[in-house]
Amino acid sequence: MTLVRVIAAGLVAVMASACAGGAPPPAVCAAIGAVTLGGGGAALGAKLKNNHDGGAIGAGAAIGAVVGGATGYAICSALQEEKKPAPAPAPAPVAPAPAAPVKEKIVLRGVNFDFDKSNIRPDAKVILDEAISILKRNPDAKIAVNGHTDSIGTEEYNLKLSDRRAASVVDYFAKGGLEKSRFTAKGYGEGQPVAPNDTKEGRAKNRRVELLTN
Numbered sequence: 001m002t003l004v005r006v007i008a009a010g011l012v013a014v015m016a017s018a019c020a021g022g023a024p025p026p027a028v029c030a031a032i033g034a035v036t037l038g039g040g041g042a043a044l045g046a047k048l049k050n051n052h053d054g055g056a057i058g059a060g061a062a063i064g065a066v067v068g069g070a071t072g073y074a075i076c077s078a079l080q081e082e083k084k085p086a087p088a089p090a091p092a093p094v095a096p097a098p099a100a101p102v103k104e105k106i107v108l109r110g111v112n113f114d115f116d117k118s119n120i121r122p123d124a125k126v127i128l129d130e131a132i133s134i135l136k137r138n139p140d141a142k143i144a145v146n147g148h149t150d151s152i153g154t155e156e157y158n159l160k161l162s163d164r165r166a167a168s169v170v171d172y173f174a175k176g177g178l179e180k181s182r183f184t185a186k187g188y189g190e191g192q193p194v195a196p197n198d199t200k201e202g203r204a205k206n207r208r209v210e211l212l213t214n
């Protein structure tokens with residue numbers, strides 16, 4: 001039986017050598033094992049019969065081929081399992097980025113004034129109170145307060161009148177709890193009309209203060 005152990009040890013060595021550079025498919029290992037143990041089985045059959053009877057040699061070769069093929073298949077299958085790379089770890093879940101806060105769109109309506117006046121009219125207070133609420137929700141907003149007049153009167157007088165109208169709106173905002181530093185008040189006189197000054201309706205539209213975000 002020493003010859004059997006030698007042949008089996010040789011088969012393991014052959015399989016390990018064949019798989020050293022990367023295990024071949026088990027079918028290839030089965031063929032290598034069949035050839036190796038087939039030859040060994042033939043030699044063993046001849047030794048057991050102490051002659052070269054073809055039947056004994058053939059039987060030994062057949063048994064060796066079957067055993068060698070099965071053994072070779074099993075060895076390379078095991079080696080392939082050992083050489084399989086470990087599965088890559090699942091990627092860590094990525095937390096969604098926090099949504100950017102939606103900024104409120106600031107829409108401020110302007111107000112109109114009576115002829116040659118800079119005081120706030122009752123209908124303008126409703127509009128300015130709404131603007132105060134919006135600006136309190138947007139504390140970083142800076143506002144340009146631009147005063148205008150119609151074309152009645154001199155340019156110099158109208159420029160000063162438009163300044164007073166802008167200032168009166170800023171004062172109203174300050175009384176409503178807003179910092180004056182958020183506002184830039186400036187008068188433009190009669191130089192930027194939004195309607196023709198040759199009609200009563202047009203002049204009424206031009207007597208105004210516009211509120212613009214900077």
